[in-house]
Amino acid sequence: MEKENVTIYDVAREAGVSMATVSRVVNGNSNVKQATKDKVLAVIDRLDYRPNAVARGLASKKTTTVGVIIPDVTDMFFSELARGVDDVASMYHYNIILANSDDSGTKELQVLENLLAKQVDGIVYMGNGLREQLRNQFSHSNVPIVLAGGVDEVNQIPTVNIDYTAATKDAVTKLIKNGHTQIAFIPGNMQQAINQKYRLRGYQEALEEAGIAFDETMVFDAQYTYNAGFELANELYATTATAAFVGADELAAGILNGLTDRGVNVPEDFEIITAINTKLTQITRPQLSSISIPMYDMGAVAMRMLTKLMDKENIENGHLSLPYGIISRQTTR
Incomplete structure (x- = not known):
């Protein structure tokens, strides 16, 4: 047989x-x-x-399947979140369908449609912001949705993340205490809410409390890649900046190597603090100082929240902010 x-x-x-x-x-x-x-x-x-999971789903009206929308499966931040999601999903006997959206608005909508067509019981969404079209589609879907690591500016959708404003403020304040007044702000894509609204606010608050005037020429828009950072190092070299807050570790590694190739000594001549604390921070030389984000925990807690929503349980707080830290390594004094 x-x-x-x-x-x-x-x-x-x-x-x-x-x-x-x-x-x-x-x-x-x-x-x-x-x-x-x-x-x-x-x-x-x-x-x-x-x-047969499909047959069981027809009987129970549940497929015990969860869709996970991830902007880039190769990104260490999101892949670590996905590990947390997957481990908790397995504990509660859910299977996951991982869908890569390429951080594209059009593809996100297509991916969501495909997942809903597969009758998933819930969705974990990962991303650095929430486009309006996607938000509208979420509001019309009949399954619960949780954001893992992302931000929702209007707090409509349950989220698990950190306080990105406070974390950025702490990181920039550390650079200010080290004597810097010309600090470059390089969060990544400035069109995304996480950078435009949350991180920028933290940067500005740190400057304001120190009595340092905000200078728009110190704000840089960049992709989250090593090559983007390496090329940006030339621009930085031509400015008066003596330190930088960087929103992604791969971007920070490119900036570090680009400056080093230009003969800049880090941290003696220029300090860098990055924002995620993936393993890249320890691979670089010098090792990168960083905000420490509980990536795995964010994914795990988001999935646990989703299991409660799928079981129609009440959740006390639909907007969880997990603790973060600052790890000093060799790119800050």
């Missing part, structure tokens, strides 16, 4: 029990005698039977 043709009927016949009994065993129902359970499990093992 080929395993792809094995049905619940075959298992019931071989074990000499009803299909209802097989179903109870498969679904972990305790109302089955141990001897019967052992017999059914032995047949399931022998026939290599795998329950």
Whole structure:
């Protein structure tokens, strides 16, 4: 008997029990005698039977599947979030469908449509902002959605992240205390809410409290890549900046190497503090000082929140802000 043709009927016949009994065993129902359970499990093992998730979903109106929308699967920040999501999903017996959106508005909408067509029970969305079209689609979907690591400017959708404003302010204040008054602000894509609204506010608050005037020429828009940072180092070299807050570790590594190639000594001539604390911060030489974000925990907590929403449980706080830290390494004095 080929395993792809094995049905619940075959298992019931071989074990000499009803299909209802097989179903109870498969679904972990305790109302089955141990001897019967052992017999059914032995047949399931022998026939290599795998329950049809689609058929089970039709019966229960649940597919036990969660969609995860990720902007870039190669990005260490989002991949670590996804690990947290996956581990908690497994604990609660959910499968995940990971969909890469390429951080593109058009593709995000397409990915969401595909996931909803697959009848997912819930969605974890990762991204640095929430485009209006996607927000509208979320509001019309009939499944719960949680943002992991992202921001929702109007607090409509449950979120798990850190206080990006406070974290940026702390990082910039550290540079100010080290004697810097010309601090470049290089968060990444300035069109995204996380940078335009939250990180920029933290940067400005730090300057204001120190009595330093905000200078728009110290604000740089950049992609989150190593090459973008390496090229940006030339621009930085031509400014009066003596330090930089950088919104992504790969971007920071490019800036560090670009400045080093120009003969700039870090941290003696120029200090850098980055914002994520992926393993890249320890691979570079000198090692990058960084805000420390609990990436895995954000993914895990977001998935746990989603399980509660899918089970129609009340959640006390739909907007969780997890603790962060600042790790001093070799790119700050």
